[in-house]
Amino acid sequence: MARNKNLPLTETTYYILLALTQPLHGYGAIQEIERLSQGTVKIAAGTMYGATENLLKLKWIKEVPSSDKRRRVYRITAAGQIILQLETQRLRGLGKLAEKFGY
């Protein structure tokens, strides 16, 4: 079976897509990802900005209207959800495989 050419995702991309299942601005996503990862993943500002720019280009996230005039707010799109699902299946498959080897 041919795999989607965008897979595998980087850890940063995976976390951003997960965080943006709710509408958040860039810094909100950084904080949410830090919380979700129990403080192990702290994305820096330049990395976050570049990643959202790239995800907007891929149409995996979109800008949504908000009352905040100074910060743009984003949310995952249907295309983004499909990618997130495919990547999760891939990771789950790897996990199951590793279990068979006793890890």
Place this chain on the structure above:
Amino acid sequence: MKKFHVFLDLNDEENWINAIQEGGYRLDWVNPYLHCYTFQKLADADQFNPYTRLDFRDRGMKRRAYQDYRQLFSDSGWRLIAGSRHGGIQYFQQKTAASDRDIFSDERSRARSRRRFTRLSLYYAVFLLSYVFFYWQTTDDLNFFDVKSWYLTPGLWQMQGEWFWKAVIFETPFALMRVGVFYVFLIVGLYNLCRVIRNYRRLG
């Protein structure tokens, strides 16, 4: 304290700034056209030596997009000290000692920023140097490397004494205008070419 320095590489520039800051200074302002860096000596009470980090934007941003860009850095503890929404190098400085140490948390995103810089330098070098080449090829009555041909006054070089000097001084601004664009484009074009040569491995 003002310092002039021309860099071909963003990492060299960043390291140079941070080395000076470690000696008890803080970068205050950068003039990107004159390559002039203004540093402020840290007051005794103010013992915090900040890091300054460079991002590069290769295209202009709408006012709102730039506001959002700056706000994201500001929320993360970075103050923009120099940079324009029309593109170029953006200089960010830590607001407090507790701010992140870097504006990139992985090598991939840093490499992307550096690649934008190299690619734009390549476009500039190609555009400016082709302009210089065609301008040079299509201009017959002007030899850019022969100063005398820059002046158009008939018989100027046969004039004597006071008249000669008056005529030369009068025409010099016009002569410089005639060849100015050629030399500015040539110098800026070669500078951009040097930046590409220094960074070409990053083009990939």
